[in-house]
Amino acid sequence: MNAEKLALSLSSILLLIFFSLILYGAYVRNIELPTCIVNVKPFDKDTIIKISENKYEIRYIARQFSFFPMEVRIPRNSTVDIYLTSPDVIHGFHIENTNVNVMAIPGAITYFRYTFKEPGEYRIVCHEYCGLGHQNMMSKIIVE
Ligand code: CUA
Numbered sequence: 854m855n856a857e858k859l860a861l862s863l864s865s866i867l868l869l870i871f872f873s874l875i876l877y878g879a880y881v882r883n884i885e886l887p888t889c890i891v892n893v894k895p896f897d898k899d900t901i902i903k904i905s906e907n908k909y910e911i912r913y914i915a916r917q918f919s920f921f922p923m924e925v926r927i928p929r930n931s932t933v934d935i936y937l938t939s940p941d942v943i944h945g946f947h948i949e950n951t952n953v954n955v956m957a958i959p960g961a962i963t964y965f966r967y968t969f970k971e972p973g974e975y976r977i978v979c980h981e982y983c984g985l986g987h988q989n990m991m992s993k994i995i996v997e
Contacts, residue, residue, distance in 0.1 A: 887955045887965035895938035895962050901925055913937040915944035915957035918986030920977055926995045929972045933994075937963040944990065945980030956981065969996045 878884040899921035902910040907930055914921045916939060927933065937946055939957035947954045948967070955963050969975070979990035 884952075885966055887963055889958065890936075890962040890964055891960075893962065895940075895960065896936070897940065907931045908933075910934045910936070913946070913957070913992075915939045915946060915979065915990075917941050917984050918979075918990040920946070920979070920990065920992035923992050924995065925993075926997060927969065929996055930968065930970055931996070932966060932968045934966050935964070942983050943981055944983050945978070947978050947980045948994065949976045949978065951975065954980070969994065972996045 896912050897914070898912070899914045900910075900912040901922055902912075904910055907928065909927055909931055911922070911925060911933055913935060915937060937955065937957045938961065939959045941959060943959065944957040945954075946957055946963070950973070951967065953965065953967055955965060957963060973996055975994040975996065977992040977994065979987060981987075983990065
């Protein structure tokens with residue numbers, strides 16, 4: 854009987870810890886989950902839009918075997934809204950040295966927001982096998 858109570862209490866405490874970690878990630882660390890937008894027709898042109906000095910919107914097209922735009926230059930501390938889609942097959946989209954790791958899905962748009970705090974060259978690589986040229990599929994974001 855006592856062992857059951859102990860097990861129940863411990864598992865409740867564990868659940869509370871997990872739930873607090875989710876809240877901590879969302880509100881303290883500002884970690885946002887990528888969103889999959891399915892109810893609109895995906896764009897078919899890549900675009901870079903400068904919204905303000907440190908705010909950008911980039912629409913990426915991932916297609917066999919390149920990402921468009923192939924190179925983007927933004928100033929340091931820019932917050933970027935990234936929309937991503939694919940006209941052919943499923944591709945991966947991983948920005949090296951960040952926690953960004955999403956998929957480009959035909960017929961849908963993947964959205965996420967990321968702030969590039971450190972200057973440098975961020976390579977974007979496809980991490981989902983998409984055909985013969987898969988290993989050459991990359992792009993980069995240069996943070997100045
Ligand atoms: Cu695109 Cu692998």
